[in-house]
Structures are given as structure tokens and as C-alpha cells.
Amino acid sequence: MKNFFRNLGPGILVSAAFIGPGTVTxxxxxxxxxxxxLLWALLVSIIACIVLQEMSARLGLVTGKGLSDSIRQSITSPVLRLVALILIFSAIVIGNAAYEAGNISGAVMGVQSIMPIEEISISGNVINLWSFIVGGSAFILLYLGSYKQLEKVFIGLVVLMSLAFIITAFLTQPSWSGIFRGFVPTSISDEVLTIIALVGTTVVPYNLFLHASLVGEKWTGVNHLKTVQSELVFSIILGGLVSMAILICAASSGLSSIDDVAGLAVGLEPLFGNMATTFLAIGLLAAGITSSITAPLAAAYVVKGCLGWKGGMANWRFKAVWMSIIILGILFSSLGIKPVEIIQFAQVANGIVLPVIAIFLLWIVNQESILGKFRNSAFQNIIGILVIALAIFLGAKSIYTVIQNL
Structure with missing residues (x-):
């Protein structure tokens, strides 16, 4: 058991990344x-996440390279390579810059549920100081921390948010019969945008790039493959349970609508006392901080692979990327832009981008010249194709639904 916990790392960071304010929202x-x-949709998302993240982790462990680096080196056509890298760069780097504001704002929501708002006015603009505190904390952790130090921070925060949300779910006294029925799929005509948002917030495209890079930071050699796989499955299932606990909290709250996530915490207070509100606020704060670190870190790894930079987290260009994303996130968050609708839209967009990134990944892990005997088996390809087909179906249906509503 001691060895198992010592091996926790990249998978926990993946869980920390997808249990952010987007997931809470x-x-x-x-x-x-x-x-x-819609508990069934979360269950399907967790399975899809395990399948795709295992491919990504296996690629990183065997090759010692990130996903964007492998794509850059595998596409021989200069035109196709440029198109692929621009697509990846746009989807991950620019997208993560937008997510960062929501991540920081999500953590601030948690703080403001249990502490007073701290604001100052500059030239007529109201600035939220908590955005600078939360974003600054993420900045300092990334600037000072090596991978091993960050790993310890993430394990602590994931445990904290897991306990906070799971305990809160029990405090809300849910309907257990309703929970069991929730794992049986029903018609998705009215729920398609929410379903794809649930998929998009669990199977996060930038996590595929982050995971492939991080396994190389922790392990060297394919003899660690079983360890990587078991650590991954444990971490994602834990993250999935947290996501389900959040949904159960909301379903049990008796609320008919919420304007923001802090409203959910306030809505729980008269029913279950200050304890539920405090647990939910702590979980939201931890979720926001973890995602505020992983989003810029993933973007930096993507840029590093796309442009072929050498060196690791200490490289100044690598640092410049994540610094820029954190600073943009702090600025947008501090201006009081409400993140809830933006986050929800981002998760839908995330789900639409996912099939493209997943197709790139499936193609790479079938290259014998790259993975040798560790390339995908026929069974892994069947499962991978089913996951991609589901993502394409949901993405197409969501686009059709949006067009119908215009």
C-alpha cells in the first residue's frame, strides 16, 4: 500500500485538472x-477518460515524448503538420487561457462562500483581490515547485476536494433509489448539450497532452507500464466519484435554478447547516487552485512539443507560456466577469474539439515505428473507436441542437 501511494502522481494531476470549476459548474x-x-453520462465519461488517458500515458512512457511532440515528428507532410499544429495550438493554448479565468474565479467563489469579498476600485473598475491571491498562489507554486513538489501539493488538494464533495453529498441525504435509476440511460433529446458538457469536463483534451508529458517526468522505462496504468485507473475513478458527488449534491438540494456555483452552497445552508456550505466551499477552492495550475502547465507542454523546445519545467520559454496564461486569467477574473456561462460554453466546445484530438492520439498509438510492441491491440482500437464515435455523435447532435434553436 505504501508503494502504491508513492506511485501516485500523473494520474492524480489529470484528476485534479478535470475536477475544476468547470466540473463543479x-x-x-x-x-x-x-x-x-445523467449519472449514466458521467459513468460513460469516466470509462472514455480511462481509455484515452491510458493511450496518452503509454505513449509518453514508451517514447519519453509529449503528444504534440509525437504528432509534430510523425506527420511528414509540411502542410498537414502545420495545419495539425495550428489546430492543436489554438484548441489547447488559447482555450486554456480562457479556462484560467474561470478556474481562478471558481476558486474565488469558494472563498467568498465563507469569507467576505475583498474589492478595490481603480479608475472606476472594481478589482477582486481574491483573484490576485488565488492566481498568485498558483503562480508561486509553479514558479518554485519541481514536478515532485507539485505532485505532493496536488495529492493533498485532490484528497481535500474528494472528502469535501463526497461528505457533502452524504449530508444532503440523497434518494438512493433515484441515484440507482440515474445510471440507466434515457432519451437525450433535451439533455444533449448538458451531456456533451459532462463529457467535455471529464475527458479534457489538454489532459491528453499533459499526461503524456508528465509520465516522463516521473518514470523512465516501459517496465513501469503496469504501475502507470493502475495509478491512472485509481485516480480517474476517484475523480469520477467526486464529479458524481457534485451532481448528487445539486440534485438533492431542492433548488430549481442557480445563477452561480456559490448559489448552490448558499442553497444548501438552510437545509443542512453551515457544515455543508463549508465543505462545498473548500472543495470549490481546492478545485479552482488545482485547475489554475494544471491548465497553464498543460498549455506550456503543448507549446514546447509543437515548437520542439528542449528542456523541462525550468526552461525560461516554458515558464513564459504558463506565466502568460496565469496573468491573463488573473486579469479577467479580477474584473468580475461571471464565469458560469463561459465555463459551460467552454465545456461544450471542449467536447466538440475532443474527437479531433482523440483521432490524432489513436493514429499515433497505432504507429509501430513509434510504440513498437506497445502499440494498440485490436481490442484497444475497438474501444478507442467507440469512444471517438460517441464523441463525434454527441458533438454533431449538439451542433444540430444549437442550429435548431437559432
Missing amino acids: VCSLAGVEFGYS
């Missing part, structure tokens, strides 16, 4: 609007 909205009925 989307799962809360899903619970309030549809009750327990």
Missing part, C-alpha cells in the same frame, strides 16, 4: 436541471 447545473438522471 456543469455537474451542479446537470443535477439542478435533470436530477440524478
Whole structure:
């Protein structure tokens, strides 16, 4: 058991990345609007996440390279390579810059649920100081921390948010029969955008790049493959349980609507006392901080691979990328832009981008010249194709739904 916990690392960071304010927001909205009925969608998302992240981790362990680096070196056509890298750069780097504001704002929501708002006015603009405190904390952790130090921070924060959300779910006294029925799929005509948002917040495209890079930071050699796989499965299942707990909290709250995630915490207070509010606020704060670190870190790894930079986290160009994303996140968050609708839209967009990134990944892990005997088996390809087909179907249906509503 001691060795198992010593081997926790990259998988925990993946869980920390997808249990961010986006997950809290989307799962809360899903619970309030549809009750327990979309728990099945989260279960499918967790399975899809395990399948795709295992491919990414295996690629990183065997090759010692990140996903964007492998794509750059594998596409021989200069035109196709340029198109692929521009697509990846746009989807991950620019997208992560937008997510960072939501991540920081999500952590601030948690703080403001249990502490007073700290604001100052500059030239007529109201600045939220908590955004600078949260973003500054993420900045300092990344600037001072080596991978091993960050790993310890993440393990602590993931345990904290897991306990906070799971305990809160029990405090809300949910309907257990309703929970069990929620794992049986129903018609998705009215729920498609929420379903794809749940997929997009669990199977996060930038995590595929982050995971491939991080396994090389922790392990060397394919003899660690079994360890990587078991650590990954444990971490993602833990993250999935947290997502389900958030949905259950919202479904059990008795609320008919919420304007923001802090509203969910306030809504729980008269029913279950200050304890539920405090647990939810702590979980939201931890979720925001972890995602505030992983999003810029993932973007830096993507840029490093796309441009072929050498060196690791200490490289000044690598640092410049994540610094820029954190600073942008702090600025947008501090201006008081409400993140909930932006986060929900981002998760839908995330789900639409996912099939493209997943197709690139599936193609790479089938290259014998890259993975040798560790390339995908026929069974892994079948599962991978099913996951991609599901992502394409949901993405196409969401686009059709949006067009119909215009």
C-alpha cells in the first residue's frame, strides 16, 4: 500500500485538472436541471477518460515524448503538420487561457462562500483581490515547485476536494433509489448539450497532452507500464466519484435554478447547516487552485512539443507560456466577469474539439515505428473507436441542437 501511494502522481494531476470549476459548474447545473438522471453520462465519461488517458500515458512512457511532440515528428507532410499544429495550438493554448479565468474565479467563489469579498476600485473598475491571491498562489507554486513538489501539493488538494464533495453529498441525504435509476440511460433529446458538457469536463483534451508529458517526468522505462496504468485507473475513478458527488449534491438540494456555483452552497445552508456550505466551499477552492495550475502547465507542454523546445519545467520559454496564461486569467477574473456561462460554453466546445484530438492520439498509438510492441491491440482500437464515435455523435447532435434553436 505504501508503494502504491508513492506511485501516485500523473494520474492524480489529470484528476485534479478535470475536477475544476468547470466540473463543479456543469455537474451542479446537470443535477439542478435533470436530477440524478445523467449519472449514466458521467459513468460513460469516466470509462472514455480511462481509455484515452491510458493511450496518452503509454505513449509518453514508451517514447519519453509529449503528444504534440509525437504528432509534430510523425506527420511528414509540411502542410498537414502545420495545419495539425495550428489546430492543436489554438484548441489547447488559447482555450486554456480562457479556462484560467474561470478556474481562478471558481476558486474565488469558494472563498467568498465563507469569507467576505475583498474589492478595490481603480479608475472606476472594481478589482477582486481574491483573484490576485488565488492566481498568485498558483503562480508561486509553479514558479518554485519541481514536478515532485507539485505532485505532493496536488495529492493533498485532490484528497481535500474528494472528502469535501463526497461528505457533502452524504449530508444532503440523497434518494438512493433515484441515484440507482440515474445510471440507466434515457432519451437525450433535451439533455444533449448538458451531456456533451459532462463529457467535455471529464475527458479534457489538454489532459491528453499533459499526461503524456508528465509520465516522463516521473518514470523512465516501459517496465513501469503496469504501475502507470493502475495509478491512472485509481485516480480517474476517484475523480469520477467526486464529479458524481457534485451532481448528487445539486440534485438533492431542492433548488430549481442557480445563477452561480456559490448559489448552490448558499442553497444548501438552510437545509443542512453551515457544515455543508463549508465543505462545498473548500472543495470549490481546492478545485479552482488545482485547475489554475494544471491548465497553464498543460498549455506550456503543448507549446514546447509543437515548437520542439528542449528542456523541462525550468526552461525560461516554458515558464513564459504558463506565466502568460496565469496573468491573463488573473486579469479577467479580477474584473468580475461571471464565469458560469463561459465555463459551460467552454465545456461544450471542449467536447466538440475532443474527437479531433482523440483521432490524432489513436493514429499515433497505432504507429509501430513509434510504440513498437506497445502499440494498440485490436481490442484497444475497438474501444478507442467507440469512444471517438460517441464523441463525434454527441458533438454533431449538439451542433444540430444549437442550429435548431437559432
